[in-house]
Amino acid sequence: MEFIWNGIVEALKLILAGDPQVLDAAWRSIWISTTAVALAAVVGITIGSLLARANFRGHTLLIILFRAGMGIPTVLIGLVGYALLSRQGPLGMLELLYTPVGIVLGEFALALPIIVSLTHAAIANLDPRVHETAIMLGASPWQRLKTYLGEARLAITLALLTAFARCFTELGIAMMIGGNIKSITRTLATATTLETARGNLSRAVAMSLVLLLMAIVMTTLISLLSVPRSQEKHG
Amino acid sequence: MNSIIQITDLQVIRGKKPICQVPTLEIQPNHKFGIVGTNGSGKTTLLRIIAGLEHDFQGTLHCSLPQNQIGFVHQRPYMFKGTVHENVCYGIRSMAASDRDALVQQMLESFKIQHLAHRSCQQLSGGEQRRVALARSLMRQPKLLLIDEPFADLDDEGIATTCTILGNLTQTTILISSPTTIHSALAINGEFVLDSNAF
Numbered sequence: 001m002e003f004i005w006n007g008i009v010e011a012l013k014l015i016l017a018g019d020p021q022v023l024d025a026a027w028r029s030i031w032i033s034t035t036a037v038a039l040a041a042v043v044g045i046t047i048g049s050l051l052a053r054a055n056f057r058g059h060t061l062l063i064i065l066f067r068a069g070m071g072i073p074t075v076l077i078g079l080v081g082y083a084l085l086s087r088q089g090p091l092g093m094l095e096l097l098y099t100p101v102g103i104v105l106g107e108f109a110l111a112l113p114i115i116v117s118l119t120h121a122a123i124a125n126l127d128p129r130v131h132e133t134a135i136m137l138g139a140s141p142w143q144r145l146k147t148y149l150g151e152a153r154l155a156i157t158l159a160l161l162t163a164f165a166r167c168f169t170e171l172g173i174a175m176m177i178g179g180n181i182k183s184i185t186r187t188l189a190t191a192t193t194l195e196t197a198r199g200n201l202s203r204a205v206a207m208s209l210v211l212l213l214m215a216i217v218m219t220t221l222i223s224l225l226s227v228p229r230s231q232e233k234h235g
Numbered sequence: 236m237n238s239i240i241q242i243t244d245l246q247v248i249r250g251k252k253p254i255c256q257v258p259t260l261e262i263q264p265n266h267k268f269g270i271v272g273t274n275g276s277g278k279t280t281l282l283r284i285i286a287g288l289e290h291d292f293q294g295t296l297h298c299s300l301p302q303n304q305i306g307f308v309h310q311r312p313y314m315f316k317g318t319v320h321e322n323v324c325y326g327i328r329s330m331a332a333s334d335r336d337a338l339v340q341q342m343l344e345s346f347k348i349q350h351l352a353h354r355s356c357q358q359l360s361g362g363e364q365r366r367v368a369l370a371r372s373l374m375r376q377p378k379l380l381l382i383d384e385p386f387a388d389l390d391d392e393g394i395a396t397t398c399t400i401l402g403n404l405t406q407t408t409i410l411i412s413s414p415t416t417i418h419s420a421l422a423i424n425g426e427f428v429l430d431s432n433a434f
Binding site: 127129130132133134135136137138139143147150151153 | 286288302303305306307309311312313315316317325326328371372375
């Protein structure tokens, strides 16, 4: 146990001293995950809203596929991404393998089903009077969409936080598509794996502590937002 | 005079059981019309059909107005997240802000709820929410106003205020209410009695 305790002490020293390798990996993890979730939010909220309100052929199948996608292993996304982006792959000409943009695309694929499924659930479960009231007050389809998103904003915020937490802590995509290249594609998760393999436990623990801190922040935010606010009524 | 609503042999069946039957019903423009009946007689269903919110029925319904000229207030109105002011101006958001704010203020004053303008709708009592919902619906000046139990949850002052406002309305109004309230508090031009024992 001593080496773990020493590792934690050394890790805290590295974090407090602003170790460039830790900060570099942390910053990269943050911007890659944020970009992936932002892109997935634009696409995912749109698809989720449409699935909640429109009915068309294959509608149920799409919902099932997106729900199934929520549990997809990151190594599978990494493998498919690698196959698509490698030189021999159909998207090889884009030269995105072993680049941060490649990881963003992979994490986009990870975040999209989460955001679509949770947005769909949030809007589909809205009180039917939301739709009826908006219709009877003359709201256009665009106004209605804004109303649905407004009424379900808490659940949609939770969806985004959940997607961010998943992207920030994932390893498979960053390792397989990013390649763990120092100062280019190295994220906190891949750096932790590498430092552990090298036997540099203090740095590995430092990276893990930052990951843990982010996970705690996200979980706390999700928990706080999940608590239903008591609706004060009087009269 | 041309009827604004004409209903013939309307029947709503849910799970092989009729829940609303209207042999004939005609409503003239600018009239105030009451729908009364026992619990489960299909009053709300009838109102929803007239509003165009329910389409699964047999018989014929002719309404001379498009849905965007019909106002509908639920029995338990839904309040969008936000303040009373934001809710009341929901249907007229395309209007210039200064004109819109003046109209909202005027409407809130007529309902005697101007002091609630910046209060969150989630903090209002049932009676206050009902008045806000009615004000919100009237902002669009619908030619036909459908109100489900407008006097429920209201205290005496709320009933009096709502009756004064409804009494001054020039548009056709159809409301569901108990026979006692509808006769004692509001001058109506006609009423239709739905009877659950008829089916």
